[in-house]
Amino acid sequence: AQSVAQPEDQVNVAEGNPLTVKCTYSVSGNPYLFWYVQYPNRGLQFLLKYITGDNLVKGSYGFEAEFNKSQTSFHLKKPSALVSDSALYFCAVRDPQGNNRLAFGKGNQVVVIP
């Protein structure tokens, strides 16, 4: 079965500094990987996804993520964090070899300090 690990519960970063949220995955075959963001009392919003092709994926709000097959990672990055980026971030994986269900990580709380 597919699974996702987000090793850090909370990431603190100063406004203007680079932001990285880590994600590693386990799946048989080639994975389909997704990042979502959740603001307080809201549903999840799609940020970006990796299906195939270029390992660097660009998404909404200036976010990007790099797929690394050898390290089974899909870390989310933003060059310069904003206070408004403070939210809960979820990584998810879908196994194309098996069913089409998404497996989510536990989420990372990002706090951007002014």
Added chain:
Amino acid sequence: NAGVTQTPKFQVLKTGQSMTLQCAQDMNHNSMYWYRQDPGMGLRLIYYSASEGTTDKGEVPNGYNVSRLNKREFSLRLESAAPSQTSVYFCASSARTATDTQYFGPGTRLTVL
């Protein structure tokens, strides 16, 4: 274009009561999903419907039932609510294939006393 809508937004139940959570999407998506979100546990899939007329169990189906009423609507029913079902419930939909993005509703916050 409202996307995915859910009703109600909030609900408080007593143990043993029943209720149905409603979900509708206007994106002509084939697949629909119900998740629950609990602190520190991420989102866990309860049930999903790959297409109209089909439903399948997810990771945590016990205590729940679903109905895919038509292509637009997918409801989740708690027949006899328990405090362990206190959670935030999200409905999502996607077009069809494994590469398609899932789009989420705003959630229903349920408390069972």
